[in-house]
Amino acid sequence: MRRRAGLLCGAATALLCALTGAAPSATAAVPDPAPPAAVTQVDIPAGVTAGVAVFDRQTGTFTEQVNSAAQFRSASVVKLLIALDLLWNRTPDSLSAADRSRVDSMLRSSDDNAASYFWSVNGSGAIVDRMVARLGLTDTARPPSTHPGYWGYTALSARATVRIYRWLLDSSPASVRDYVLGNLRQSTRCATDGYDQHFGIAGSFDRPWAVKQGWSGFSSGGCTATAGVVAARSGDGERAADAASVDLARPALHTTGVVGAGDRSVVAVLTLHPTGTAYGKAYSDVGRLTRSLDVPGATRPTGTWIGTWGTGVRVRADATTSATPLTTLPAGVEVLVRCQKRGQEVSVPPYTNDWWAYLPQYGGYMSNIYLATPENQVPGLEVC
Template identity: 60%
Template sequence: MRMLLRGAAALAAVVTVASLTSGAAAQPRTGKPAGTSQTSATAQVPPGVTAGVAVFDRETGTFTEQINESAQFRSASVVKLLLALDFLWDRGPDHTIPPADRARLEPMLRGSDDDAANHYWSTYGGPAIIERMLDRPSLGLRDTAPPPTGYAGFWGYTALSARDTVASYRYILDKAPAPVRTFIMDNLRRSTRCSTADHFDQHFGIAGAFDRPWAVKQGWSGAFGTGTCGSRAATSGARKEAAPAPRAAAAVDLTRPALHTTGTVGATDRAIVAVLSLHQDGTSYGKAYTDLGRLTRSLKVPGAKQPAGTWFGTWGESVNVRKGPSTDGDPLTKLPAGVEVLVGCQARGEVVDVPPYTNEWWAYLPQYGGYISNIYISSPDNRLPNVPECGLPPR
């Protein structure tokens, strides 16, 4: 049985937005704490979304956002940070990584490769990995827990919280040996848009909300429909895990669609951001992508810069992103169905006919490095309002 349950679902509590509060480093676990339930001046949690959020400013040593930060979510691929840390923990003074493991760890961190996670989970004890991480005071995990009884083979069912995710990044950045920090963070900075195994577009949340520099480890789970990217559409959308239905009610929701975005933002990795989100059954990837993006952009993230442009919704299945404003040549990639995109400018180009619509204008998407026909932008006019005209980008 493949052990790749990429879960991420929150407790069934109704999300409430917490005030901007300061916090110290996480202390070793002393039981399961309650989440906060105050209000924030900036954070916007979309209707129907359950979220756990923590944003930590490393420059001031304080949290700028905390929203249900102690609530447990199933981890999905965010647990791969712990798998990598566990393997690298006692590698000797130079932390030399054998070539075979480097060949697994790099795609696991950059492209969220599941086969690599399966290898480390099955080789190094499965749930025992999580227990080892909990027993390490320097990590200070409080809400993390192994998969529930009956699901020991599924690493994605590990329970995490937003504040524990921040604690993991704080350990990597501030306490881990330099070779470990450099290896992990350099790979997270090289996150690929298309995940390794299923061609899922993983540049949502942090990667879409902020300009580089950023480093991300994402997680996703559930039947979102088409969430694929790349020059060829994959045969399926968000991964559907090879797992049985939950046998009984669990403290952590194991079923609803989820999207997690975690990582660092800004020069010198100033801000650590963890946004764990759970969505209603039947939610499309485009809607989840849009909701998570809007939530992430609404947060107070010190040192972050939002990219220039205007956000628009899209329609259509696997819309091609082209090098220029025409259908010449192979597409650069394909848009997941219905995602919200950032438009930097627009240009006249080849006339596109999708009856009953005809349009000669094309939108340049800086985050994809290419164009889509305005016909697929959710706007009433052929020319997008308040978007400047542009020439072709440099070749």
Template identity: 40%
Template sequence: MHITLTMALLAAPVSAAAPVPAPTASYAVYDRITHQVTGRDVHKPIRSASLVKILIAIEQLETRGDDPRIEPMLRVSDDNAASELWVENGWEQLVVRTAERLKLEDTRPPEKRGMWGYTAVSASDVVKIYRYVLEEAKPKVRHTIMGHLQRAEKCASDGFDQSFGLPSATWKPAFKQGWSGFGDPTKPCVDRPRPRVQWDLDTKSPALHTSGTCWFSIVAVLTLHPEGTTYEKAAKRVTRLTEEVTKYRC
């Protein structure tokens, strides 16, 4: 009986392959003239990847003062600088304090205190972070952060090309990108990429984000992609979406 059942199962037609999961995206665009926000799933929580580095910079500047590590952390998204400042500013409590101070609704610290890139954020909160820097932070804080983001470089310290999204879709933005789960870059854009933090090698739901300012808008585009998606493919998707949401704005 068991043999008959097994043969019947083997002879049965193979079902069609399951459809490949589609990437998911949430975004928010804030118009600094009309003060209106447009977007999709603006409160959807998603891991921040390197976008949390803006919160690290805010906390460092507002409580401990300027630090030379802020420049590489923001301009070339240097993970080593971020990790050091994260620890020195209280680990996950940095997120708790800044979320309360900036009145962020969806931002939560990572479950494992050392994994700063797993801080939860939303497109709405990313916009609020930029609004705080531009509208409420002291001039020294604003000029330092926005100055570095305006001079963000094409190539990140870990060898990834960070010119996707806003830098490709808009003119002269100040921007901060985030990526996680893509392994090592297949074609590093620097000769000797700096090693990334170990947890960033996770390959589940690769994340790719673009955020920043262009003209009179603040933009946050947060995306998750099916496992196995290449960085290059995800970058093209994010750039196309950014072009759509910033059309006639930037």
């Protein structure tokens, strides 16, 4: 007997299945090109508020701009500014071993404790003020006076995020560029707070890419069975009930970075989701949005995107429950499936299934019983 639920969404039909550096003390700001003459059809799921900007460095033009000047609370994307401020007028090699370890963890695994340390010792909101002036940023401001220690409440827009990356790529000293991007290329699937951070850019495109993600207002993010209620610090996990010009209440999920050979495209997708949205739902919605974008130089992974159900679903090294668990999935998230094979029979009464799906982006298998498809063996999906 097989659970019947959901839709099967292939990569080619994703739209149809969608729910509707030592830096110099003064560096010339990177000029903003004119917006595109026409905006392509970006898939923004129902209920999602998004700010989007995609910049093609080869042509010097934007291929996508949707609400690109709209301000969002930055969540962990502000860690880019924290790192660049720390490295202003100094080389990465000049950092102490402790500080270098903190920066590595902050950029690779979105370490909130590291960000809070640098925020405190380097002037808090003054960090943002300095970087706004240095990079010529628009739509960017320190956290509101009511929440001075909440670095994740820094206001930021998609176009300002693109400008940060363009400065890093084209104007920063090579040592800073290579160090920061080198860390972003080593983004870990699981962040230090237990959230799966390989959504959006990381899930939509094959490497090479470098990403800095952000999330705020969710209770659980996969990766470990107990992950979730550890993010209520001065950044990603905090929410506020007071009114502000920047929405501090709705759950936020952002994907930013560079994509393609030679870091051809800069991508910034900032999103807000309805109150109460589960992390897996937001993760999937940001994935669908990102996959709909015109990103020059990007290579799309092969496979079929399929929804899942259940909580604490494990991805294992082989098609058996005794195989090493690699991670857990955010509840209800869409996954990219490349192929399927028979393995150990799994029972979730009244359902049983001995087919397992291979998830290339996780490098392991999950039981087909948790795929939101009507049959034990996914129709049309090749056998591994």
